Amino acid sequence: MKEQIGVMLSSSEVENRISEMAAAIDKAYEGKTIHLIGILKGSVFFMCEIAKRMKSPVTMDFMSVSSYGDGTKSSGIVKLNKDLDESIEGKDVIIVEDILDSGRTLSYLVKLLGERKPASLEVVTLLDKPDRRVIPVELYMTGFEIPDRFVVGYGLDCAQKYRNLPYIGVIEQ
Ligand code: IMP
Numbered sequence: 764m765k766e767q768i769g770v771m772l773s774s775s776e777v778e779n780r781i782s783e784m785a786a787a788i789d790k791a792y793e794g795k796t797i798h799l800i801g802i803l804k805g806s807v808f809f810m811c812e813i814a815k816r817m818k819s820p821v822t823m824d825f826m827s828v829s830s831y832g833d834g835t836k837s838s839g840i841v842k843l844n845k846d847l848d849e850s851i852e853g854k855d856v857i858i859v860e861d862i863l864d865s866g867r868t869l870s871y872l873v874k875l876l877g878e879r880k881p882a883s884l885e886v887v888t889l890l891d892k893p894d895r896r897v898i899p900v901e902l903y904m905t906g907f908e909i910p911d912r913f914v915v916g917y918g919l920d921c922a923q924k925y926r927n928l929p930y931i932g933v934i935e936q
């Protein structure tokens with residue numbers, strides 16, 4: 764059966780919110796260079812959109828972790844697939860994530876990166892499903908809190924599909 768995708772958040776809703784987030788971060792980090800760390804692959808679209816809107820000097824790095832298999836269920840295990848290219852020591856780091864679900868991925872990353880002596884370390888996520896939290900994560904900023912639905916688009920996938928949708932969608936069977 765062909766999957767139908769419903770719109771949860773339109774492109775303009777997402778992009779307006781990202782503009783607000785970028786402006787708020789600029790204000791809070793005035794005079795500082797912000798080192799953005801994007802978590803591959805889901806955060807790539809959000810990372811580009813927020814970085815383009817920021818007026819502060821920005822540097823970027825990426826890392827890749829996996830906590831999910833091919834489907835929609837968490838394996839519960841976080842694996843580091845690709846580490847950062849550069850040291851974060853003394854840098855003002857913001858982790859840029861697509862979605863916070865159980866909290867396993869981000870709690871692992873915050874602990875790992877926190878040990879590398881950044882000047883500061885914060886987490887910004889486009890989406891948050893607070894009802895799904897297993898491990899608490901302190902967030903600096905959230906784009907949208909959403910209900911417990913599996914979402915796709917804007918970088919988010921279902922078995923690697925739908926990342927390129929320009930909105931946040933839900934799969935309706
Ligand atoms: P956590 O470790 O359970 O918090 O999961 C975070 C990761 O799971 C995210 O970075 C996503 O890659 C993936 N994920 C969680 N919920 C969804 C969803 O609704 N759609 C697509 N990917 C999701």
Ligand code: MG
Nearest residue numbers: 802805806861
């Ligand atoms: Mg992710």
